[in-house]
Amino acid sequence: MDKSIKEKVSRIKFVISDVDGVLTNGAIYKSNSGDEFKKFNVTDGSGIAVARAVDMKVALISGRYSKATEIRAKELRIEDVYNGTLDKIEPYTKLKQKYNLHDDEIAYIGDDIIDLPVMCQVGVPIAVNNAVDLVKDIALFVTSKDGGNGAFREAIDWILTAQGRYDEALQVVKDKIFVNYK
Secondary structure, rough: OOHHHHHHHOOOOOEEEEEOOOOOOOOOEEEOOOOEEOOOOOHHHHHHHHHOOOOOEEEEEEEOOHHHHHHHHOOOOOOOOEEEOOOOOHHHHHHHOOOOOHHHHHEEEOOHHHHHHHOOOOEEEEEEEOOOOHHHHHHHOOOOOOOOHHHHHHHHHHHHHHOOOHHHHHHHHHHHHHHOOO
């Protein structure tokens, strides 16, 4: 990894992610009765647990409102969820103030042009593999995986590896998981 990128990644304390196209593959399934379904990847959920293991906060900002997003965020114990927010700068600013953070301490994972305003402000903009070219062009890292297929987890692993904290995070998770099996 380039030294200047590693320096930027070393400052990251907070990860914000888009939902549709990052935590999901961007598809929205509708039943005949109008019920909505989304597919979330369990590996990405594990990535949130890995981040949390080293006290890295995770927030979601979704441009499209979805009850499925609320339910998944609750399952993952993500307390900062902005669901149905087309102007992502407003919640981004609120999160910075709430946690007393600076732009260079935040990473954002996105896939489409609605994510660009925030991605242009954060210290570490990240794009998923199937993001639009404009998003990929400004990203410091582009995942090898597509959104909804483990891209979020890949981004978390990349950040923690660059920070030299990956093994620590895995050990904390392992200790929590296997505490009852010793």
